[in-house]
Amino acid sequence: MVERVLRAPSQYWMLIMMWIRSSMAYPASFVLMLFSSMVLTVMDFVAIVLMFSHISSFGGFSLAEMALLYATASMTLGIADLLTGSIERVGERIRTGTFDVYLIRPVPAFLQTTADGFALRRLGRPLQALVVMVFAFSRLDVDWTVARGIVLVVSMIAGSVIFGAIFVLGAAFQFLAVDSAELANSFTYGGQTMTQYPLTVFGKEIVRAVTFVVPLAFVNYYPVLYLLDKPAPLGLPSWIGLLSPLVAVVMVALASLAWRGGLRRYRSTGS
Amino acid sequence: MAVIELTDVARAFTVTSRTGLRRTRREVRAVDGLSFSVEPGEVMGYIGPNGAGKSTTIKMLTGILVPSSGTIRVAGVDPSRHRLKLAKRIGVVFGQRTTLWWDLPLKDSFAVLQKMYDVPPARHRENLATFVELLDLGDLLDVPVRQLSLGQRMRGDIAAALLHDPEIVYLDEPTIGLDVISKARLREFLAQINADRRTTIILTTHDLDDIEALCTRVMVIDHGHQIFDGTLDGLKSSQSAPRTLVVDLATSLPPIEVVGATVTKVDGPRQHLTFPPTTSAAPLLAQIAANYPLVDLSVAEPTIESVITQLYAPRPSA
Numbered sequence: 001m002v003e004r005v006l007r008a009p010s011q012y013w014m015l016i017m018m019w020i021r022s023s024m025a026y027p028a029s030f031v032l033m034l035f036s037s038m039v040l041t042v043m044d045f046v047a048i049v050l051m052f053s054h055i056s057s058f059g060g061f062s063l064a065e066m067a068l069l070y071a072t073a074s075m076t077l078g079i080a081d082l083l084t085g086s087i088e089r090v091g092e093r094i095r096t097g098t099f100d101v102y103l104i105r106p107v108p109a110f111l112q113t114t115a116d117g118f119a120l121r122r123l124g125r126p127l128q129a130l131v132v133m134v135f136a137f138s139r140l141d142v143d144w145t146v147a148r149g150i151v152l153v154v155s156m157i158a159g160s161v162i163f164g165a166i167f168v169l170g171a172a173f174q175f176l177a178v179d180s181a182e183l184a185n186s187f188t189y190g191g192q193t194m195t196q197y198p199l200t201v202f203g204k205e206i207v208r209a210v211t212f213v214v215p216l217a218f219v220n221y222y223p224v225l226y227l228l229d230k231p232a233p234l235g236l237p238s239w240i241g242l243l244s245p246l247v248a249v250v251m252v253a254l255a256s257l258a259w260r261g262g263l264r265r266y267r268s269t270g271s
Numbered sequence: 272m273a274v275i276e277l278t279d280v281a282r283a284f285t286v287t288s289r290t291g292l293r294r295t296r297r298e299v300r301a302v303d304g305l306s307f308s309v310e311p312g313e314v315m316g317y318i319g320p321n322g323a324g325k326s327t328t329i330k331m332l333t334g335i336l337v338p339s340s341g342t343i344r345v346a347g348v349d350p351s352r353h354r355l356k357l358a359k360r361i362g363v364v365f366g367q368r369t370t371l372w373w374d375l376p377l378k379d380s381f382a383v384l385q386k387m388y389d390v391p392p393a394r395h396r397e398n399l400a401t402f403v404e405l406l407d408l409g410d411l412l413d414v415p416v417r418q419l420s421l422g423q424r425m426r427g428d429i430a431a432a433l434l435h436d437p438e439i440v441y442l443d444e445p446t447i448g449l450d451v452i453s454k455a456r457l458r459e460f461l462a463q464i465n466a467d468r469r470t471t472i473i474l475t476t477h478d479l480d481d482i483e484a485l486c487t488r489v490m491v492i493d494h495g496h497q498i499f500d501g502t503l504d505g506l507k508s509s510q511s512a513p514r515t516l517v518v519d520l521a522t523s524l525p526p527i528e529v530v531g532a533t534v535t536k537v538d539g540p541r542q543h544l545t546f547p548p549t550t551s552a553a554p555l556l557a558q559i560a561a562n563y564p565l566v567d568l569s570v571a572e573p574t575i576e577s578v579i580t581q582l583y584a585p586r587p588s589a
Contacts, residue, residue, distance in 0.1 A: 004355075011387070018372055018383050025374040025415060101370045103335045106358035107387055267351065268337050 004108065011107050015115035023120060030121060037124035045070055045132055048196075059198030065228060067136035070196040071129045072220035076159030077192035078125030084164040085188075086116045088181045091174035094266065103267075110259060113171070140228075148227060151242065155223035158244035162219050163188055165251035168259055175262030191216045200233050207233050218247040273308035273344075274439060274471050275332065280305045280341030281495075282327050301327040303495040305341070311438070312469040314461075316486035316503075318476060320583055324495040325475045329441050332473070333363055346438055359388055362432035366444035369428055371416045377427045378412040381434060388435035395434065402430040405460050422453035429457065433464060439471045440464075446478050458484040479579065493583055510578045513545040515571040516552055521564035529558050540566075 023030050048070055052063040061069065090113050093099035102112040142148065170184015191214070199207050199221050210216040211234065218241075225232055226241030282302040288295055302324040309315055319325050330336040331343055334350030334357055343350055346360050363370075371380040385395040403409050406426040416424060425445060432440060442461075446454045462485055464470050474481060482489055482503060489506050491499040499506055516532060519541050526534035527542060532555050536543040546555060552570050559565055 014383060014386055018375065018379065021379065022372060022374040096368075098368050100330070100335055101365065101368065103354065104333050104358055104361070104363045104370075105387060106355050106389075108355065264337075267335060268339075 008108070008111055012111050012115055015107070015112060016118040019115060019118035020120050023118075033119075034121040034124055037121050038128055041074065041125050041128040044074070045128070059201040060230070061198045064136050064139035065224075066196075066198075067132050068140060068228070069198065069220065069224050071133035071136055072156065072159065072224055073192050073196040075126050075129035075133065075156055076219050077163050077188060078122065078127075078129055079156075079160040080163030080167060080188070082119075082122040082126065083160075084114045084167045085122065086118055087114045087167055087171040088174075088184060089113070089116050090171045091178045091181050094174065095178050099266070109263065114168075142227065151223060152227060155220070155241065155244045158248040159219035159223070161248040162215060162244070162251050163191070165248070165255035166191070166214070168255035172255070172258035172262035175266050187214055187216070191219070195220055204234065211236075215247045215251065218244045272311070274311045274346055275307075275309040275473075276342075276344040277308070278306050278342045280328075280331065280338045280343055282324075282331060282336060283339045300495050302331070302338075302492075305492070305495070305497055307490065307497065307500060309471060309473065311471055312465065313488055314465050314472040314474065314486050316474050316476065316482035316489045317492070318479075318482065318489065318579070319492040323493045325492065326443065327495075328492070329363075329443055329473070329475060333357075333361060333441060359435060360438050362435070362437035362440040364425075364428050364432045364440070364442045364445050366425070366442070366447040369416065369424055370431055371424070371427055373417050374415055376413045376415055377408070377419070380416065380427070380431060381412075384431055384434055390435050394436070398434050398436065399430075402433065405463065406430055406456070422449045425449060425453070425457065426460075429460070433470075436468070437470065439473070442472065442474045442476075444476055444478075445474070446476065446481055454478070454480070455484075461485055491579070491582055498582060506582075507572070507578050508548060510581045512548065512578050512581055514548055514550075514552070516544045516546060516555060517569045517571065518542050518544065518559055518563075518565060519567040521566055524563065527559065527563055529555055531555055 045067075048066055049063070051058065052066070056062070058066060090099065093102070093113070093116070099109075099113075102109040105112065166187050167184060170181070170187070173180050173183060191210075194202070194206075194210070195216050199210060199217055207217065210221075211218075222232060222241035223244055224230075224241070226238060229238075232238050232240050280302060281300060281304060283298050283300045285296055286299050288297070301322075305324075305328065317325055317328070327336065331338050332345055332350060334345075334352075334354035337351040345357060348357055350357050371377065372383070381395075381399060384390075385392070390398075403412070406429070408426060408430060411419060411423055411427065414423075416427065419427060429442075429445065432442075445461075446457060449457070458481060461472060461474075465472055465485075472485070474485065476482065486503065489499065489501065489503050490497060491506070499509065501509070515535075518527075520527075521540065523537075523540050524542075526537055527544075529544060531550055532544040532546040534542050534544050544555070546552070556565075556568065559568075
């Protein structure tokens, strides 16, 4: 088990290199996709900037604060999508029977499935998020300390892991219902659209749901509140944003159980 | 020491069918009470009609599927519990789906497999050189897999399955869709690998020429049950498929009368007679030669197809 975990990064790297080279077999398509993915995500942020030409604050957030919220949501989803988003193809693999090919190889099926069709063009979103983040910090008056820097980096990692776990949970669900790829998408891509706004604008019920049910609020909202010294909603303590890594660990545990359960079911039903 | 051992293995599936609003669940036993063992170096043909349980068996032997009951040992381990470990010791070729990277040159797939299976580089080069020569892959190494013909791709897939020196190779319909020359070349290659390396080969196929050319042993399954296990000759003689004697007479005659055989077809001076496989053709010939103007003759053995058809046919559905 330990050996398996230690070997995973190099095996994953080896697999994604194969897929990157595969995508380079169609260079024009690659360039177009990368370009369109960047344009799409840029338009996303332009919409927010346009909104702020009519208002000066949204849910208690200024444009620069909104930019930080947007950048962190986009960054975490972008990283998770780049590294684990391909796992949603598992349903297609099961349907066509090619998933069996992954099960006869001496590399865990999980690694092969997350690397399946690795799309470097998905780098477009985190790159764009980085640009927006630089813009946000250039206009924000944050009192930078080492501790705050660490909080930012750690919560970006934790947020990516939470989104990644949701991708995996969605993929695991496809072992039960092969056509359910869109279900996970509503929590990941849909979740990102939501968490780029101050969550309080959606009402208390939603804030509760994304805190206690699907913990999307821990991806970026609570950590950003902490960084900006803003009070947390629902009477929660302001340090709740520091709990993101813990939430990430719980999500990974759930995702791992679900994936194993799904795989076990597949191997006992063959469909 | 058997390299593969199955004891009373069963695999049931739940099939849900819907008629109107009513859903009915019923259990289908794809494999039921299967027991057999395979010795190292054997080449076993595993045949049966579609849905007989062949693929289910192969999936259990590779560890993809967990059996519902019974025990399986492959290379000394339980495949479903040690799937990843066992993977290095077996090779699998799925005739209808490739394990190669579609958009990359063939050699890239081989290179990544070397890393995946931890094959020592020297051994990898040696194997690759052998396979390139035997399977004539030299010109194909730089071609993306998607541009290969079916036969070329299959050769690539078979090389890929053997690069890590597996002890056991499962070939699931490896010659499906190939032309006669490609089939012959593949069979020759597999026979050589088996001879050189004592690789155990389990072959499922619908092409009985594969069996004829390669297998020292044939196992037939139907409805999840084993219905025959033995040599190909044994399979032929186990069934009372009649042999055929074709005689050419000097002139056209009404059906001739021969004790121990019956005329089934008259075609001008040529007459077809069938006789049971237990009878020798010699006394029949003596009779015919003594009573009729015999010019030429030939004896046709029952085709393996007719034997198999007979084997499947009498089974009432359980």
